[in-house]
Amino acid sequence: MSDDYYFSIKRKRPEELYESVLDYFKNDTLSSYAKSKSIMRIQRKITLRALEIMELKENHCLILDAGCGPGFVAIYLNELGHKTIALDIISDFLNFYDIKDLNPILADMCYPPFQPNIFNAIISISALQWIYKDSDLEKKRLELIGLFKSFYSILKPNGKAVFQFYPKNKAILDDIGNIIAENTKFKGNFIIDNPNNPKKRKIFLILKKE
Numbered sequence: 001m002s003d004d005y006y007f008s009i010k011r012k013r014p015e016e017l018y019e020s021v022l023d024y025f026k027n028d029t030l031s032s033y034a035k036s037k038s039i040m041r042i043q044r045k046i047t048l049r050a051l052e053i054m055e056l057k058e059n060h061c062l063i064l065d066a067g068c069g070p071g072f073v074a075i076y077l078n079e080l081g082h083k084t085i086a087l088d089i090i091s092d093f094l095n096f097y098d099i100k101d102l103n104p105i106l107a108d109m110c111y112p113p114f115q116p117n118i119f120n121a122i123i124s125i126s127a128l129q130w131i132y133k134d135s136d137l138e139k140k141r142l143e144l145i146g147l148f149k150s151f152y153s154i155l156k157p158n159g160k161a162v163f164q165f166y167p168k169n170k171a172i173l174d175d176i177g178n179i180i181a182e183n184t185k186f187k188g189n190f191i192i193d194n195p196n197n198p199k200k201r202k203i204f205l206i207l208k209k210e
Helices: 027-035 037-054 072-079 138-154 170-183
Strands: 062-066 083-088 119-125 155-165 187-193 202-208
Touching: 037 072, 037 119, 037 155, 037 202, 062 072, 072 083, 072 119, 119 138, 138 155, 138 170, 170 187, 170 202
Parallel strands: 062 083, 062 119, 119 155
Antiparallel strands: 155 202, 187 202
């Protein structure tokens, strides 16, 4: 990504207005999100793009859907022939639909409860901004370090992780890039679709374990 590229979102997003994702996604807000056909369609489209970015060599991979919400991404990955494990910190999301076939795990994605070298790939859609939203919060920085170290551990050699998320500004991207470089052996970069169109802009982080 060019150092000349710049963006900054002025309006307040839910992750800035609420201390925790657990505070935001509950009751009517959680139900409306889980029932939304529009969000389901958008996440399926983003999932296809994430798979394209990862360029997986195998057709039937074991994939972790980290921060899965009601399971839109994991369900779609299963439909495409992959074996999926759905992980989220919000129990009501995991119980909203019958997703027993997705092996739902209630856990914090920063500290996934898995042995090393398990997954071919990890996909995380619209979750990372809840973990790292302000470079001035040291606790959030430590959580992000924990996430990347954990993901590096549970991926198989040559495994890949891709995040689609909504950072507030380019400074957040720079911070995340520095945290990865300083604390892990991941190789990767940011990919921005429609960079100059705020309404259509999609930001991806692709990482590979070498």
